[in-house]
Amino acid sequence: MGRQRRRTSVLVAAAMVLLGQMWAAGSVSSHPGQHGPTDGHLIGDGAFGTIDLLSVERLTSTPELVADVAVSPDGQWAFLANWGEPDCAGPEVGGQTSPDAGAWVVDISDLSDPQQVGFIPSSQDTRPGEGMQVVTITTPRFSGDVLVMNNEHCGKNGKGGISLYDVSNPRKPVKLSEHFGDRANLSLGDANDTHSAFAWDAGAKAYAVMVDNFEAADVDILDITNPKRPRLIRELDLDRVFPGITQIQLGLVQIFLHDIVVKRIDGRWVMLLSYWDGGFVQLDVDDPANPTLIGDTDYTNPDPELLESTGDARRPEGNGHQAEFTADNQHFIGTDEDFAPYGATNFSIASGAFAGTYPSAPVPGSAPIVILPDERLNGPVVYGGYGCPDSAPVPSPSSIPGYEASLATGEESIVVLQRGPTGDPSAPEPACFPGEKAHEAVLAGWDAVVFVQRHGGTENPPFCGSGAFVDEVVGVCTNHEAYHKMFDTPPFTPPWSYPDGPAIGTIGERIEATAAFDGWGYVHLFTNDVTSGKFAALDTYAIHEAHDPAYATGFGDLTVHEVATHPQDPARAYLSYYAGGLRALRIQGGDLVEVGGYLDPNGNNFWGVEVFVRDGRTIILGSDRDSGLWIFEDVG
Incomplete structure (x- = not known):
């Protein structure tokens, strides 16, 4: 059960203690079965507080195959993203394997007995994920319900952009357009990858906004008045167009768009953007081709959650992932x-002419350094190239003459892999996730990976991407300067040009790295009143295990993923909390208070969450990455 903040009133706090004793969520054990014996999983006793479980429609037994969930405007249908098998193969439908990934169509008219009735296949080597939405569009050019799906590469034939389907009859979806987006990167042969998208009907016209994976800071806005012929009408980098949202003084410089919602508020269309270390940003998009800035949020230092749990002053989390307005628009x-x-707090080159300390950061999804027996990553490094599945093969430690013999007791075999490739003429293959690189390294026999900031990267601390890890392997990110100095390969300071770095298989210097606990991600409550261009933070919330070092490993991912606010009750919201399960919150006196949730005795892994009202009942949909659709009711 998540903890409540200290500002909660005495009466509410006392009530929550009593309810907590009644609920006894039981999430204090590590269950090794759902993700394999190394990851473990937080387990619970099922439903607690105001939440009841109504039913489950199991769509797969493959771990981490399910992504986002969307619900039709009438609350009768659910659509769940199939993120694609590790080899990008899709599920069997009607005895045949569907091409690659796509979306399951589930009839939820009977909430106690949901039924999968169809599957919408994505293009070959292409997968949806974060950007699932169903929106009613009524314009002079189209009338009906439109399913919006993002597209990301999952293989050499992958395609990007967004795809739009007419799902007015969900049993017979009709493709309206596919893979439309920013085509600036012509080397891809198609639109840039899109991680998320959101569409809205503005009356006579309709629009969509997209996350551009390859121009990460961009906000790409489309006119979809005729969804068969989308048009790109605006691209803008918020930090360039509206300077000042980057909190460089706090070291928060991973600036990219991750998610978006648009809502009609007080007579104007307002776009709420989750801009990672740029925080949460609001734009006036009455004229979507010419957005104007309303305001943004700042992260506070020290970190409000970690300060309470450890007493230490730490840099704030700064990972603005997704956000929604409350029903009355008074908060978001x-x-x-x-x-x-665990943050990588100390990284050093321990030998050679450039011995010293260099900037570093953890790689989200990789195992923390503290799983190593001595809680220290150290040893000589070897350059392994880009390490993507289509890149030049990562060499094995045994193939490097003299390398294994040089390892001292307690040292690990460490391969160095660059982020990318993007823009390297000697490596035309597509870029990939760090987890995919790490998997190639594990297959080759390496103990750990040092990832290197992209060619020309300027983030400080460095950023080497995140996600797609299938192995428990230690990963640390350092900057491009340290990469050149690890291998004594000039130039040692920017600018760099291709060819870049040593030959694959080159042995470099010894490195050492240690880490310190800094907690998982959590939830923010903001007032929607803007003062001098800023929205004030009111409260934060986290499940207590998320800021307890005892739960840092072996219990699954204990960071929050998404929030869905109640469409009618401005005080209620619901969280998909990965291994922390489903959590229900109330806003009480400016505080976020947990009032219920669900955590299965076999564990959960919730990615998406949606809420709607049917016949006066509050229904919540959760997409469990390892199983499928879970349907809940808030009976509070």
Whole structure:
């Protein structure tokens, strides 16, 4: 059960203690079965507080196959993203394997007995994920319900952009357009990858906004008045167009768009953007081709959650992931997604001419350094290239003459892999996630990976991407300067040009790295009143295990993922909390108070969450990455 903040009133706090004793969520054990014996999983006793479980429609037995969930405007249908098998193969439908990934169509008219009735396949080597939405569009060019799906590469034939389907009859979806987006990167042969998207009907016209994976700071806005012929009408980098949202003084410089919602508020269309270390930003999009800034949020230092749990002053999380307005538009709630409970706080080159300390950061999804027996990563490094599945093969430690013999007691075999490739003429293959690189390293026999900031990267601390890890392997990110100095390969300071770095298989210097606990991600409550261009933070919330070092490993991912606010009750919201389960919150006196949730005796892994009202009942949909659709009711 998540903890409440200290500002909660005495009466509410006392009531919550009593309820907590009654609920006894039981989430204090590590269950090794759901993600394999190394990851473990937080387990519970099922439903507690105001939440009841109504039913489950199991769509897969493959771990981490399910992504986002969307619900039709009439609350009768659910659509769940199939993120694609590790080899990008889809599930069997009607005895045949569907191409790659796509979306399951589930009839939820009977909430106690949901039924999968169809599957919408994505293009070959292409997968949806974060950007599932169903919106009613009524324009002079189209009338009906439109399913919005993002597209990301999952193989050499992958395609990007967004795809739009007419799902007015969900049993017979009709493709309206596919893979439309920013085509600036012509080397891809198609639109840039899109991680998320959101569409809205503005009356005579309709629009969509997208996350551009390859121009990460961009906000790409489309006119979809005719969804068969989308048009790109505006691209803008918020930090360039509206300077000042980057909190460089706090070291928060991973600036990119991750998620978006748009809502009609007080007579104007307002876009709420989750801009990672840029926080949460609001734009006036009455004229979507010419957005104007309303305001943004700042992260506070020290970190409000970690300060309470440890008493230490730490840099704030700064991972603005997703947000929604409350029903009365008086507040908005944002989630910070942080997969790295241990920050890489010390990274050094321990030998050679450039011995010294260099900037570093954890790689979200990789195992923390503290799983190593001596809680220290150390040993000589070897350059392994880019390490993507289509890149030049990562060499094995045994193939490097003299390398294994050079390892001292307590040292690890460490391969160095660059982020990318993007823009390297000698490596035309597509870029990939760090988890995919790490998997190639594990297959080659390496103990750990040092990832290197992209060619020309300027983030400080460095950023090497995140996600797609399938192995428990230690990963640390350092900057491009340290990469050159680890291998004594000039130039040692920017600018760098291709060819870049040593030959694959080159042995470099010894490195040492240690880490310190800094907690998982959590939830923010903001007032929606803007003062001098800023929205004030009112409260934060986290499940107590998320800021307890005892739960840093072996219990699954304990960061929050998404929030869904109640469409009618401005005080209620629901969280998909990965291994922390489903959580229900109330806003009480400016505080976020947990009032219920669900955590299965076999564990959960919730990615998406949606809420709607049917016949006066509050229904919550959760997409469990390892199983499928879970349907709940808030009976509070």
